Amino acid sequence: MILSIIIPIYNVEQYIDKCLQSLIRQHYDKSEYEIIAVLDACTDCSEEIAKFNLESSGIAHTILYIDCRSAGLSRNAGLEIARGKYIYFVDGDDYLIDLLALKRMTEAMESGDYNAVYMNKFESDIKTFDDDSIWRYFYKRDTIGETRFTDARINEDWEFTRTIKLKREYKETKIYNVALYHYTFPRAGSLTEQYRSERLNKQIS
Secondary structure, eight states, X not given: OOEEEEEEEXXXXXXXXXXXXXXXXXXXXXXXXXXXXXXXXXXXXXXXXHHHXXXXXXXXXXXXXXXXXXXXHHHXXXXXXXXXXXXXXXXXXXXXXXTTHHXXXXXXXXXXXXXXXXXXXXXXXXXXXXXXXXXGEEEEHHHHTTOOOOOOSSSHHHHHHHHHHTSTTOOOEEEEOSOOEEEOOSOTXXXXXXXXXXXXXXXXX
């Protein structure tokens, strides 16, 4: 197994079909990658949509269920069963915009002695930076090792990527300068938006 793709899913019924189809339709050997969908306390139709897409995909897949409303802990659950040499995290409301994206990232990783491939460019509806967002990194599994995400509600991925970079064995990152990913930002109902609203309400009260 070359690649494990881990997707935290929390009430993204309007987006998860496009996300999964962008992965399933990749020009990549279907026997060499797996999709791990982690459903976190979903109360919408995300589960049904995920099952429909994955069960007819011909790609090895696992659907996990947790109840913590934490993207970080969802990713941790996926990491525990991932079998791939490489690990890629995709958010359930985002999608790949190139059918060769997985092939390009794998080839970039294998073009040198790299620990990760970093996507220097991406698409989003509103200009944003998010330099250390987890979906910008395509990791070698050994580089992640036993490192895991915290249960922080936002920016847990920034903490994770920065922790990885501080590892003694971390050598080099391959920079990829072609956009392969669409980041859905901003999105009403996301954990980040809920957290911001809660903080704003507390400040007002």
